[in-house]
Amino acid sequence: MNATTPPPSTEAADRKPCYQVQRAHRSEFLELRGLRHHLMHWRSEAASEHSTASAQPLLVMVHGWMDVGASFQFVVDALSALNDRRPIVTLDWRGFGLSDNAPGSNYWFPDYLADLDALLDRLSPEAPVDLLGHSMGGNIVMSYAGVRPERVRRLINLEGFGLPEAKPEQAPGRLATWLKELKEAPQLRPYASVEAVAQRLMKTNPRLSPDKAAWLAPHWSRQQADGSWHLLADPAHKRANPILYRKDEIVAGWKLITAPTLWVEGEASDLSQFWGDRYPRADFEARLSAVPRLEKHRIADAGHMLHHDQPEALARCLEDFLLA
Numbered sequence: 001m002n003a004t005t006p007p008p009s010t011e012a013a014d015r016k017p018c019y020q021v022q023r024a025h026r027s028e029f030l031e032l033r034g035l036r037h038h039l040m041h042w043r044s045e046a047a048s049e050h051s052t053a054s055a056q057p058l059l060v061m062v063h064g065w066m067d068v069g070a071s072f073q074f075v076v077d078a079l080s081a082l083n084d085r086r087p088i089v090t091l092d093w094r095g096f097g098l099s100d101n102a103p104g105s106n107y108w109f110p111d112y113l114a115d116l117d118a119l120l121d122r123l124s125p126e127a128p129v130d131l132l133g134h135s136m137g138g139n140i141v142m143s144y145a146g147v148r149p150e151r152v153r154r155l156i157n158l159e160g161f162g163l164p165e166a167k168p169e170q171a172p173g174r175l176a177t178w179l180k181e182l183k184e185a186p187q188l189r190p191y192a193s194v195e196a197v198a199q200r201l202m203k204t205n206p207r208l209s210p211d212k213a214a215w216l217a218p219h220w221s222r223q224q225a226d227g228s229w230h231l232l233a234d235p236a237h238k239r240a241n242p243i244l245y246r247k248d249e250i251v252a253g254w255k256l257i258t259a260p261t262l263w264v265e266g267e268a269s270d271l272s273q274f275w276g277d278r279y280p281r282a283d284f285e286a287r288l289s290a291v292p293r294l295e296k297h298r299i300a301d302a303g304h305m306l307h308h309d310q311p312e313a314l315a316r317c318l319e320d321f322l323l324a
Helices: 069-078 081-085 109-123 136-147 168-182 194-204 210-220 247-254 272-278 281-288 311-322
Strands: 026-032 035-042 059-062 088-091 129-134 152-158 221-223 229-231 261-266 294-299
Touching: 026 109, 035 069, 035 109, 059 069, 059 109, 059 136, 069 088, 069 210, 069 311, 081 311, 109 136, 129 136, 136 152, 136 247, 152 311, 194 210, 194 221, 194 229, 210 221, 247 281, 261 311, 294 311
Parallel strands: 059 088, 059 129, 129 152, 152 261, 261 294
Antiparallel strands: 026 035, 035 088, 221 229
């Protein structure tokens, strides 16, 4: 993946009914910690980039694993009062979307926090932001808000459950697996057409409507010289992580969050579908109870990709929380 890749083309997707965007974005590339990152900006047309007309802080949205910043378009379109009262930005994490891959294709959790810190240095160096993350992004923003509490006004975690607690005895096997996989060239499956990418998205999430899938597909993938379509993600993300997930360290950070925090999940989400009995719901609830100022909300008829499944319901939830 190379951040110099041109912006997505929707010509192929236009052959099928496609979602009609209500608020167009502006793309930008910023160099953060030596890598070019792709950003998408939304701002009221009534306010220029340098205007102080908006009294609301910047809203930063960050995506999950194997996703892209464009994934939030449906929620941005569904926001009403927020659209005219604040700037909104998403970014593609390193190794996803149109952002650069990590050097050596190595991806470490602290690097995501450092990239986010560098982003806020550029976009809102003086004022705290409202910070939202989905899934992997939800875990990143929770840790960030614990170590940089002064930079976050309000915090939203969409389905960022974290991982099962790792045991020390797992470390040797994990390291052995990582060393083995370093000698292999990971691959992601190519697709014959952008329509096939859309079908893959709907297979993964049966609640995703065909028009939204058709719009997302060219933001998730790129056509190669041989005509095939490849997902915009570094295949190295498939490698085992040699660093164990240490629950106690994560929870220690969550305890330091000072911002009012909103936890949102889809009613159809089920931790067991990802982890079986390795990560009981009671374990997650115990972790979440460490957050000092917490509200919880569930979205009906929504699964893990709740920002795709029910963007209108999620938008109302966000407005109630952010504009309170």
